Amino acid sequence: MQETNSKSGTTWLKCCAFLAIFFSYLFFAPNYDWSEQSSDTPYGADFLQEWVGARMVLTGNVSQLYDVDMFRAWQHDPSIVGVEWSSDQYFPPVYPPPHYLLFSPLACIPYRWAALVWLASLIVAAFWSAKQIVEIAMHHAANLGADEGRETKVKTEYLWIAMLLFPSVLFSITLGQKSVYWLLIVCMTWRLLQSHRDYSAGMVFGLLSIKPTLFFLFPIVMLRNMRWRFFVGSSLSVGAIWGAAACFVPMDTWIAFGRGLQSFGSYAENSGHRLDWSCNLMTLAYSVPPEAMQWSKWAICLPLAIYLLYCVFEEKSYSVESPEKALMLLATTLLISPHTYHYDLCVLLLPILWLVATAPKCGIAYYGMLAVGLAVAPPMQEYLQIPIVPILLIGIVCELRLRGVMPSLNPDRGVDPKISSSLF
Secondary structure, X not given: OHHHHHHHHHHHHHHHHHHHHHHHHHHHOHHHOOOOEOOOOOOOOOXXXXXXXXXXXXXXXXXXXXOHHHHHHHHOOHXXXXXXXXXXXXXXXXXXXXXXXXXXXXXXXXXXXXXXXXXXXXXXXXXXXHHHXXXXXXXXXXXXXXXXXXXXXXXXXXXHHHHHHOHHHHHHHHOOOOHHHHHHHHHHHHHHHHOOOHXXXXXXXXXXXXXXXXXXXXXXXXXXXXXXXXXXXXXXXXXXXXXXXXXXXXXXXXXXXXXXXXXXXXXXXXXXXXXXXXXXXXXXXXXXXXXXXXXXXXXXXXXXXXXHHHHHHXXXXXXXXXXXXXXXXXXXXXXXXXXXXXXXXXXXXXXXXXXXXXXXXXXXXXXXXXHHHHHHHHHHHHHHOOOHHHHHHHHHHHHHHHHHHOHHHOOXXXXXXXXXXXXX
């Protein structure tokens, strides 16, 4: 009875904390301060481009979705969005057609209220992600010894606090970004894999295909490990999402999207790209002088990408009960992705908080290192031209592989040959 009351009290505390975050943004965040004139960031921040793209789809203007001038004009039309903001700034249409189709329900609502619904949904996604991470860690604890498992369960009770304090989560919510949803999809996928429901896990993970820059690596890993049910599930999910989009979106729009992909490199190198927010390998190339940029891409980024992929694919077996392996996979995905920002690091909370519960020294070290790195990254990039976050991620992957090769370096627990062989 006492344990039940304690769990109920923790749940209420968690709900109150997430509600407090919601109302803090609602009443105090500049991005959610409605006014007729706004000279800086628009109301709802990055959500504006999702809503505008979905609105164009709903109103029969899908053929102009990737017309940059039209897309920009809609963003600055007060009769459409209900607010004016700096005409010198705009959001380009960079997402694939299925992405905007999935936002169409929110485009049925006037922009002001749609942005509030979106803010509330981000808080709910963060809350549910925290719940999934706790369940993943608890499932892991059930496979440990009685004493160690009991200690792990106690440590999971307040993992949600670490989630709310992680800079990437706050960054994602502040900008109205979707990264908290990507974390939720990854967490749900992992939980289903733990429950041996590979087909359902694949179906859920297929939703991430609307964010191709985060989707590409994990299906390859699962295919290589002959997890056929996962691969079939994800294939069906991807086919349904993109097939539905093919039915609603004309061919000309797909061609226009393809042209936009070809110009992605030039976009990444112009002022529309926030180098101080970027955290992939290409950040290293963009940080060097322009005359050395092409050399850096081939001489630095390519060898690093090959090494990171080698770390991921070094062993054929892949254990979903390994937070270390999950961290290596997700960090590598972020690094070799063509476009990732600091808010995309939300997905790393799954393995890091999992490690906080099961291997506290490692988990807390990774959490603190990345939290500080995210905080100091913009000034370091501005004044010293040093991209801190990708360097930290590379270091984490290298350290994980080193611990896999020399397990005695693990500071949290002794080596169980059965576990170490399944992890690396």
